[in-house]
Amino acid sequence: MVEHVPLRRIPRQARGQRRMDAILDAAERVFAEVGYEAATTNAIAARAGTAIGSLYQYFSNKEAILRALADRFLDQLRGVLDVALDDAAALADAPLESLVDRILDPVLAVRAARAGILDLYFRAGRPGGEVAQAAHGLIDEIVARLDAIVAAREPWLDREPRRLRVRIVLEVVRALLPLTAPGGVPRPEVIAELKRVVRAYMAAIRDEVTGNP
Amino acid sequence: MVEHVPLRRIPRQARGQRRMDAILDAAERVFAEVGYEAATTNAIAARAGTAIGSLYQYFSNKEAILRALADRFLDQLRGVLDVALDDAAALADAPLESLVDRILDPVLAVRAARAGILDLYFRAGRPGGEVAQAAHGLIDEIVARLDAIVAAREPWLDREPRRLRVRIVLEVVRALLPLTAPGGVPRPEVIAELKRVVRAYMAAIRDEVTGNP
Amino acid sequence: MVEHVPLRRIPRQARGQRRMDAILDAAERVFAEVGYEAATTNAIAARAGTAIGSLYQYFSNKEAILRALADRFLDQLRGVLDVALDDAAALADAPLESLVDRILDPVLAVRAARAGILDLYFRAGRPGGEVAQAAHGLIDEIVARLDAIVAAREPWLDREPRRLRVRIVLEVVRALLPLTAPGGVPRPEVIAELKRVVRAYMAAIRDEVTGNP
Amino acid sequence: MVEHVPLRRIPRQARGQRRMDAILDAAERVFAEVGYEAATTNAIAARAGTAIGSLYQYFSNKEAILRALADRFLDQLRGVLDVALDDAAALADAPLESLVDRILDPVLAVRAARAGILDLYFRAGRPGGEVAQAAHGLIDEIVARLDAIVAAREPWLDREPRRLRVRIVLEVVRALLPLTAPGGVPRPEVIAELKRVVRAYMAAIRDEVTGNP
DNA sequence: AATGAATGAGAATTCATTCAT
């Protein structure tokens, strides 16, 4: 669960909200371009067309911006996952193939639209650093939700191994996402391979349990 | 292939070589602890028990240390891979299972011994930054060598898809390695899953080509 | 013509302008005391009663300070020369004697008031270095303006020899200026000799052309 | 009079003398290229093909090298001046024209051969700095010797104004020397003007005293 | 609320000089 960001001031007026969004938009672009560590708050403010002082009126420090960005992004992702996972839950008995498509396709769509930020969190940065922590929140939430789906589909799996396997799928996806559209150019053949890895792994798990070859 | 680092001074005396090693050892630890960007050359020198000036006698800047570290590590890895891949080549007809073991086990051993540096390069850091570039060299070499093995085993595969798949396996391994011993505690069950993913994926590829289910 | 300095921040508030001036004043003194190379930005900031960070808000590096100083000084000098040279132009037929006085007296006045900076640029420093370059701009402008006067007075002179001679007069003045008030003590007899050199040289040129002895 | 350099060790063997010369040769080139301040002792040692430690066995510090260089150069210059000034003294009654030639031509020859070092001392560098001090010695000696000649030729001149005028001639020569062969390309027309300035000035002085126009 | 000027600790790097081998 992502801790809530120590917002310095919760803006009550639309103008404030607009300004906060502008700062977050700018931060997202700047972080994507040079990474979190190398990004400067002055650069973010400049990109947002704001004075640096205003930035600090909304965010107590650089990390708070990162956290708010994670929150904002998580909200969006949550929306996508809500649909995808509900769908998937409904398809509890559907074949693996369509399940994987149902979940991965929306994620790939999000990644296509927000490559910068997704890669930011998925690249993780300094161990124990701010980015790693913010990413942790994201990942934990996603794991929990996927786990619920798998638990529903395969109730005979034990909790711990199940969680581990979900985590592994997530890590695999996270590792391969950047290859699906390097430099913004979509590579469908990579997407196909990504799905193949996930399906093959999930099938292997199922077959082991059910005793299939 | 990682370019060789322009060392500022090639040590002529044993003392110098010892000191260079001490600096590299220190850098490896410091980079592992706080990451490349946050590591300071003064911290590295202090950890090496050396004056900052000595560090700069051997390395023209922080990046040169990173590169030298990559070179040194690559040498070690190359030794391990030489054995592993020769073995694997010898086992051209062996079942997938033993092939994967032959290659992954030595890599896991290296990772166990040198977690810090491996993760450093595998975490990649700022896009286009120094770490990313140094990592590139490493990865390219590893991909090329694995690809040669696969090409020998499965000559019917086309060059491009083959390379892509090798790359994907590498990325998967790279993504899951940190989970195999988080905080230095080995997790055999994660290793088992790592191997499962790789085997399942490789089997899926083989089956598609041979027409198996 | 001295290129205009890329100021990092153009001050919008009066406070900023005051601070920029303070930094330039401090730099002028520090440069005059120890020379450009030996001057440290920290010393300049300290002398200006400013934090080093503020200095770098206005000037992107040490050279930018030097350039801004040249600009500021050139502005002042230009003002003086405007008057002096206009006067001189008006006296196209006046005897050499009064012409030289008209031009040199204001220059000597500037030098008396701003010995430090004038000597800085006139001492030239490291060949091809920053000071030499900044000085170049100054000198070129002065030569061009003097040349225009001479061209008006002595239209029969060819362009190239004329420019050379103007340059030589300038170099002579530049070489002797520091002797006119060493350590701030004015030496009128040196000024007299300076004028004598210049007049004698100019007379010699005129006499050669007109065929006088 | 130039103070004698604190040589750390007066080399007794030819080998040592050769090494000292090599270091001085190297220093002369390096100083000429980048100036005294920017020259590093390591660069000098490298250029001399010597270890830095050896350099410090002969010279106690960077300034000592500069001083030794001045001494060495002064010895050469002294030789040239001995001939030139003796000649000139012999020509006590010769016309100004030939006197100036007798003195300036050898100086111009030295400058042509040793432009680097001559300009080094004549550019003067940081006020009160090492170069300025070393140059002082040189200049004082030259002034004294020229003054003796002039005193012989024009005994009616008072001591102080005479010295001043000699100094002024020297400064003029010093200022114009660099223009006589910028970038190593000799410019005879500049040499002609240089002589014209000197002659015109000296003639003006003589005429004033003798009451000529 | 907004602005942007000010701050200063801290980072990378250089280089004259010393000293162990």
Add this chain to the structure above:
DNA sequence: AATGAATGAATTCTCATTCAT
């Protein structure tokens, strides 16, 4: 004597954050 490794004070410049206007 010679070598070159070691030293560390000093320098330039950055950037997160505060605060006066």
